[in-house]
Amino acid sequence: MYLEVKSMKKSYGQNESYIQVLKGITTGVKRGHICAIEGSSGSGKSTFLNCIGGLDTLDSGSILVDGKEIVGLKQNELSDYRRDNLGFIFQFYNLVPNLTVEENIQVCEYLAENPLDMEELLDILGLKEHQKKFPSQLSGGQQQRCAIARALIKNPKLLLCDEPTGALDSKTSKDILILLEKINKKYGTTILIVTHNNSIKKMVHKVIDIKDGQISKEYENEIRVPAEKLEDL
Numbered sequence: 730m731y732l733e734v735k736s737m738k739k740s741y742g743q744n745e746s747y748i749q750v751l752k753g754i755t756t757g758v759k760r761g762h763i764c765a766i767e768g769s770s771g772s773g774k775s776t777f778l779n780c781i782g783g784l785d786t787l788d789s790g791s792i793l794v795d796g797k798e799i800v801g802l803k804q805n806e807l808s809d810y811r812r813d814n815l816g817f818i819f820q821f822y823n824l825v826p827n828l829t830v831e832e833n834i835q836v837c838e839y840l841a842e843n844p845l846d847m848e849e850l851l852d853i854l855g856l857k858e859h860q861k862k863f864p865s866q867l868s869g870g871q872q873q874r875c876a877i878a879r880a881l882i883k884n885p886k887l888l889l890c891d892e893p894t895g896a897l898d899s900k901t902s903k904d905i906l907i908l909l910e911k912i913n914k915k916y917g918t919t920i921l922i923v924t925h926n927n928s929i930k931k932m933v934h935k936v937i938d939i940k941d942g943q944i945s946k947e948y949e950n951e952i953r954v955p956a957e958k959l960e961d962l
C-alpha cells in the first residue's frame with residue numbers, strides 16, 4: 730500500500746459545537762492507483778483528504794504515506810512532506826491572478842528538487858498557446874488545467890484532488906479526467922479524487938464511500954471505464 734490510514738478520528742469544536750467528523754477510518758490505496766472518495770455532503774470527504782494532505786491534524790490514528798508516519802510531524806516537517814510528496818487540486822483553482830500561466834507554474838517549479846519538464850507539461854495539458862496569459866483571460870477548464878500543471882510540475886507522488894471538476898461543464902470535466910488518467914499512466918502518480926459524481930467511480934481503480942464519518946463501502950473496480958467513455962459527467 731502506498732497510503733495506509735488506520736483508525737483516523739477527527740472532531741471539530743467544543744461543547745455544543747462539538748462534532749465528530751471522522752469516526753475511525755481504516756483504509757489504504759495502492760501505489761499508482763486512482764481512488765475516488767465519495768459520499769453525501771458533510772460526510773467528511775474533504776476532512777479525510779485534508780488530513781492526508783497534512784492541512785489538518787487528526788485527534789487520533791495513523792497515516793502512513795510510502796511507509797512514513799505523518800501524524801505527529803512538526804509544522805516544518807509537515808511543510809517538507811507536502812513540498813516533497815504532494816500535489817493539490819481544488820474545485821476553485823486558486824491561481825495567483827497577477828501571474829501568467831507560466832509564472833503560476835514556475836512558482837512551484839522553483840520549490841521542486843526534480844521538476845518535470847515545463848514544456849512537456851504545457852504540451853500534455855494543452856496550455857502552450859496560453860502560457861503568457863493571465864488567469865482572468867482563461868476559461869474555467871483552462872484555469873483548472875493550469876492548476877493541474879502547477880500541482881504536477883514538481884512530479885508529486887501523491888495527487889490530492891477535491892472536486893476537481895465541480896465547477897466545470899460536462900465536456901470540460903471529461904477533458905480534465907482524461908488528463909488525470911494520462912498523468913497517472915505516464916508518471917505512476919497515486920491520485921485521490923473527492924467527488925460527488927457517480928460516473929467518476931467507473932474510471933478509478935478503487936472507490937471509498939464515506940458515510941457519516943465512516944467507510945460504508947469500499948471496492949476495487951475489476952473493469953475500469955476509460956475517462957473518454959464516461960457519460961453523465
Ligand SMILES: Nc1ncnc2c1ncn2[C@@H]1O[C@H](COP(=O)(O)OP(=O)(O)OP(=O)(O)O)[C@@H](O)[C@H]1O
Nearest residue numbers: 741742748750768769770771772773774775776777
Ligand atoms: N474547520 C471546521 N470547523 C468546524 N466544522 C468543520 C470544519 N471543517 C469541516 N467541518 C464540518 O465537518 C463536517 C464534514 O465536512 P467535510 O467538508 O469534510 O464534508 P464533505 O463530505 O467534504 O462535504 P461536501 O461534499 O459538502 O464538501 C461538516 O459537518 C462540516 O461542517
